Amino acid sequence: MIKYVSRVFINNLLDQTDIVCLIKNKIQLKKKGKNFFGICPFHLEKNPSFVVNSEKQLYHCFGCGVHGNIIDFIMYYENLSFLESIESLSNIFSIPIPDNKSNNFKKIYKKNNIYYKIILNLSFFYKNSLFSISGEKTYKYLLKRGFNLYIIKYFSIGFSPLFWVNNILNNIKTIKILHEKLGILKVDKKNNNFYDVFYNRVIFPIKNIKGLIVGFGGRVLKNKNPKYLNSSENNIFHKGNELYGLYETKKENNIIKKILIVEGYIDVISLFQFNIKYAVAILGTTITNNQIKKLFNITNKIIYCYDGDKAGIKAQWKSLKMSLPYLVNGKEIKFMILPDKEDPDSLIRKEGKIFFEKRINNSLSFSKFFFKQLFLKNLFSSCEEKTHFIYTALSYIKLIPDYFFKINLIQQLGEKIGIINFINIYNPIKYKNKTIIKNNFKKTTIRILLSLLIQYPKLIKFVPKLKFFKSSNIYGLFFFIKFVSFYKNKNMTTVKILEQYRGTKIKKILEILVTWNHMIPDHKIEKFFINLIKKLKINILENRIEYLISLDRKEGLNYKKKQELWSLNKILHKKK
Template identity: 75%
Template sequence: MIKYVSRIFINNLLDQVDIVKLIINKIKLKKKGKNFFGICPFHIEKNPSFVVNAEKKLYHCFGCGVHGNIIDFIMNYENLSFLKSVKLLSDIFNIPIHNDKELCFSEKKNKNDIYYQLMFNLSFFYRNYLFRSLGKKALKYLLNRGFNLYIINYFSIGFSPLYWANKIFRNKKNIEILHKKLKVLKLNKNNHNYYDIFYDRIIFPIRNIHGFVVGFGGRTLNNKEPKYLNSSENNIFYKSNELYGLFEIKKENNIIKKIVVVEGYIDVISLFQFNIKYAVAILGTAITNSHIQKLFNLTNKIIYCFDGDKAGIQAQWNSLKKSLPFLIKGKQVCFMILPKGEDPDSLIRKEGRNLFEKRINNTLSFSKFFFKILLLKNLFSSCEEKTNFVYKALSFIKLIPDNFFR
């Protein structure tokens, strides 16, 4: 990745790029006079207030106020750094960054590049193995669960056979990285062979918001525990930061009005197959501040939809408490209570998309869910118990930053 570029190159880049050509591939634009108008991708609106001027090579939104040049757009739309945005534009428009004194730049290999490359190669290997003889059982399982080949390929689902490491990765350095840095491989002390921690499992690649594979989830095909296994945290993967399906949501939607948060990979994939392409899953952990901030950077509405059991309700209550400090003007969280014993995957297959979306559109608001749970947890037979309820409610309410809502 480039370390720095000169102002001369930046000016040259801005002169040569076609801002309309790039943005029109991201959002729909309609020409009116000298300008192009469209729905702003940075806030929710019904009427187009986002304008692009080809002559000035600038964009501006009269609704939320965002404005800038093509580099600013790429930084905000793709969530990239300045230098990565410059590199992306230079690649798209085939404007090479010359290695000379005039343009003054240097190149330094990003230390994570090798990690991303190895994880991509491994994901590609898993994906291919699903369609080989050893992956026949795994593929049959997925098809029997109702997944079609398109959705299997879309999410790059794969399969891990046993003891592949020494055969596939002959480079000892790469094996060491997969073992010590990425923690995908373990060493069998008896025969000194490396083995995959996900062996004999269906593999779900986990991508970060930029589309890089940073980890994996694996589901067992037999009664082996745990049923689901996630990558250990490593140099590029932190569970508290990543959400399964977030990259796919950004890829599928210019404007994200709402995001449904579910518990598992299967739930996300099933919802996508039924054309509900705004679901993400937490990765075997509780929702975190980082998760909520990432979601609210993309949408104004989060819907928590966990399994229809006691654990699911408790997870939703915990999510409510985590969300309190983020409830500023325009941001809202809602709660979708599923029937007992159901999860999003099972329910949408029983009801279909239309009925499931009716549930999404009739979720419990924050306030209704908040008091519903608190009223279940407290008694009101005496003044003391009522007072205790008030103090408990206020201890949560005071964490809400929005003055009017609080």
Template identity: 45%
Template sequence: MSGKIPKHFINDLLYRTNIVEVIDSRIKLKKKGKNYQTHCPFHNDKTPSFTVSYEKQFYYCFGCNIHGNVIDFLINYENLNFIESIEELSLMHGLSIPFENNIIPNNNDYFKKQKLYLLTNQISQLYEKNLMLTSAAYNYLVHRGISKSIMEYFCIGFSNFTWDLFVKKLHINKKLETELLNNKIISINNKKKIYDPFQGRITFPIHDKYGRTIGFGGRTIKQILPKYINSTETSIFYKGNQIYGLYQVKKKHLKPKYLLVVEGYIDVIMLTQNNIDYVVSTLGTSITKEQIKILFRNTDTVIYCYDGDNAGRNAAWRTLKITLPYISDKKTVKFIVLPENEDPDTIIKKEGEQKFHLRIKNAITMSKFFFKNILKGIDLSSSDDKFHLSVNALPLINSIPSDTIQIYLRQILARIIGILDDYQFEKFLQQKMQKHKILKCTNKPTLMRTLIGLLVQNPNLSKLVNSTKKFKNSKIKGIPIFLEILKTCLENPSFNTGQLLEFYRNSKIIHILKILSTLDHMIVEEKIQNVFLDLLNNIYKKDLEKRQEYLISKERIHGLTKNEKKEIWSINKKLKNSE
């Protein structure tokens, strides 16, 4: 199939990749026995229930049952699709994806994206070079207090007011111009004139975590509206999935203590210039759920700092409401409320680095900020206002996944509206605990389920099976699946669980295999081989008994042929020897 990634390449990627290192670089793992554990990143985990096996190259959560290999982890944790996860692993190992059938690059999404990365980076370099050739743009930034070194650090650039001037100054050839047009980085207007969407604007390149330029923000240096614009969305740039400045932060801090979220590009740049190097921005737009997930993947504490006007305060309240479902016992948010008509850029210039650090230290906690805003316009002497307060506050509180935080906020709310009886909250706590109690309902662990499960979890057991001829005509349910898995394991003797599941990713039996890969058989490691062989013999014995019952039944009704009599004699002998 054109564009398909060879299975041998995927298998090689999995062989090269250590799932423990990949997960540990994102969420800290602790060694426990031969496995690694941590709190599950996919649900509100009170005790560490997320287990990673180096031996099996497999992860499993005993709380929410999510599981898989390193590709599944990247898909679920990084919100990638399958191809993107393969690209992620390929970049990690410095490999290129060898698509099958010598596909034409222009017809493949992967190659189209690689081309777009290249062109976006090229135009970024041209913008950056042009800034130093354009005194008006350069002086504008200097006037804003931005140093040349920080301009270079953030790769700030400038696009001329006309494309013709831009081409002339930077000697852009027709081939590059055509490629930029074909990829819609530049456009042609109704008058057949080429134009750049960022013409007349300072450009702020937006980088992904590998430092690749994926899009731009643009700020006009004249009184042209809108003041700020962003790149249109492409196959490599989704505005709601990007955080400006995160790449620069991660270059200095692999796991930041906190991330300070501001509104504008220049806010990020000016704070960074003043040694506050934990600063990011959501591209000047309202925060999205995906951006919140990205923030919390990189830190446990997010501090929102919005402009000190009504728009900034309203934006901060909207942000908290969107963030509540992602707050947990481990993940929290705080807020910095700036003085009226101030923003991070202006306040750092007035107060300096030390006073701004003090603002960060004294940031308002989530609970205080929540009630400060929810109580606006409420008259606590009015019964009607108390009722409306409860109606507005409880759904927001209930959106927080942590029971502990929910109860804490409910208690504060109860005291505010005058309920002093703690018994009501004890009752609530019991109800919540009962509601969230996880009852694991598993199917009866049949011999065949256990046998296949052991093989999936320990592919090297396949070496113990001397022959499969005796199962050739077996009628026992599950034997075809067992023989199929056995064949794959024998043909790929180095497979671990993660590689085996990847081999069957798009097959009809993958759902069954995923379930069986997580079963706890309660068997000590030293006895796994013996149990596997015993199960194999017991299933063979069961197969013989079923055939024996059939032949005995037939003998009573119709009688047996000469060959069938020999067969039943042989079965009786085999069953006797197995006792």
């Protein structure tokens, strides 16, 4: 992956790419006037509220509030990092990334292609080995576990036989990549021969969301530690980013209403065999931030379904804590508590699909599981213990972005601990979310001017040179003057302006301003803007005059400031 791209290249990329063309290949869009409308890919909806503006090269959803440029869309739709999305766009639109000191993208891309090719060929070898004489015991083991031939082939399950490496591999380059880059081959210090880290294990190929095999999981046939083994981290495999079964889940469902998160490969495969085709498995002991983001990009509901033992409940509590920052309006997490000593694989085989799905539908809501676990972990017999408990509960609740959900949880907390009007005592107003801020974001002259400039950058030519006084108390005036001077005489667009402030606090404000509908006909925008600039100039003069008059009353004015006051009054009189 590239490590750096210049601002010049990003602006060039934004100029040469077309957001409508890109999104049309992902979702259906219908043109209405200047805009294109479609079903939002980031939340479930029946009526299209997702708008793409070809002129501004931006998208916005009136349902869930997501918005951004072509880079943002690729980032969230494909679950890529910023630099990965730049790489992806450069490939889609055939815009070469210039060489830089940090890396050469073309070389890296070629290298990664080699890794994917080698790992795919290895997967074919594992699959064929399962159905050979060496894999006979493993194949019988899978049948004994209840897997049919169709599901074995569907998930490309394989087997790694003993001592295959030196007998089959004679390509030095391939051996080197498998050893040094992918970590699948190791060297036996006794005889200096290579061996497969997955030898004598059932092999489960791990696919990324695009369907490319990026790594393997291996399971022993007998009780031996480690029971499960994953590929080591490398250029194409990061276990904290991948979810086993996610590609298959996307493949089987046009709309994914919910996703069941389980602990192991076997659980996913068993559920799919019983026609529950919306299960994925984490590849570690707990879910990661990247995995949660990836899942919430394709569904609104996550159900944690771990083993029915103490370790499983502990893992669910960890998952709850990891999920807190992602509980925005419309996103939901639930918890499926299995009977003790049961896992999804064993339970669905005992109960069948109908009863298992009843359990899914009866999963505990976030609030029920949250308070149940909190009160199990915290028993208080004194005022001090009760106070500590309250602070512990609130420390979790405050991490939730959804303002109204927070209010309801705090209210429930008060009821459970027996404090009347706890919501009023605590006053969670300080945790208002973006929606509340957006609704209370007042339309001042400066903000309206900024909003119009961002939406119609060509208006910048009508902004004269404005003087900034240190005594000015017009909020945002300094930023406005600085903004205008920076972008004056530059070929700027709405999308470039927003991109310039990526990763800053200002970008959130600008994103609100760019969505403001001023209800002004296009042919009147220019005149309205010019009149607003005149109003601002008058405000600046009036503000300075008020300051000078106030200063005169307090300590008197010297000759220079008296001349300034007289001059400003004269200018103001002419303007009015």
